[in-house]
Amino acid sequence: GAVVSQHPSRVICKSGTSVKIECRSLDFQATTMFWYRQFPKQSLMLMATSNEGSKATYEQGVEKDKFLINHASLTLSTLTVTSAHPEDSSFYICSARGRNQETQYFGPGTRLLVL
C-alpha cells in the first residue's frame, strides 16, 4: 500500500515558538493532503484540506493564520503551528490522496507538547 511519513514523530516546544510538521507521500503523488488533529479519546477532526499548488481550505473554527499549511509539491505538505500555546498540544495526523484515488493514506502522526 501507499506510504505516508510524518516528521517529527514527537516534538516538545516552549509556548510562543513555532513548530513545523512535515508530511510526505513516499511512493505516490499526493494531489490532495489533509491535516487532522486528535485529542485523547476523541475523533480525528479535520483541520484543513490542501491541493498541490493551491491555498488550503480550512474547516470552520480553525485559524488559518495560526495553522499555516503549505503544499508546494506533490509529495510534501507542511503544517506550521505559529506562536504555539499549551492548548495546541495534540496529536496531528496527515493523510494523502492521489489523483483518481478514493482512499486516503494516513501518516503515523506527530505528538506536539507545548510547555
Next chain:
Amino acid sequence: KQEVTQIPAALSVPEGENLVLNCSFTDSAIYNLQWFRQDPGKGLTSLLLIQSSQREQTSGRLNASLDKSSGRSTLYIAASQPGDSATYLCAVYGNNRLAFGKGNQVVVIP
C-alpha cells in the same frame, strides 16, 4: 453535518471471544465507509473499506457489514487475540471528506 457514533466506547473481552463493534452515522448519503485500527500514540491502519453499493467486506478474521439506509455498520472480529487490543475507528466518506467516530477501545484479556 455528518455525525458518526461508535458503541461501545470501550470493552474488554477474554481471548477467543468474538468482538462486535457498532458504528452509526446520521447522513446516509455516503460514498464509502472505512474501519481503521489505531494503536496508542500511533497513526491509523486501514482494515476494511466498504463501498456504498456493497453490503459487507471480509479480510481474514475481520468482517464489516454496511446498512446504508439505516446508517449502520458493524465490525466483527472472530476469535479475538491479545494482539487485537487497540482502538477501532469508523469513518464515513461523503461530501468530499472523512467523518470519524470517537472509536471503540478494545482490550482482549489473555
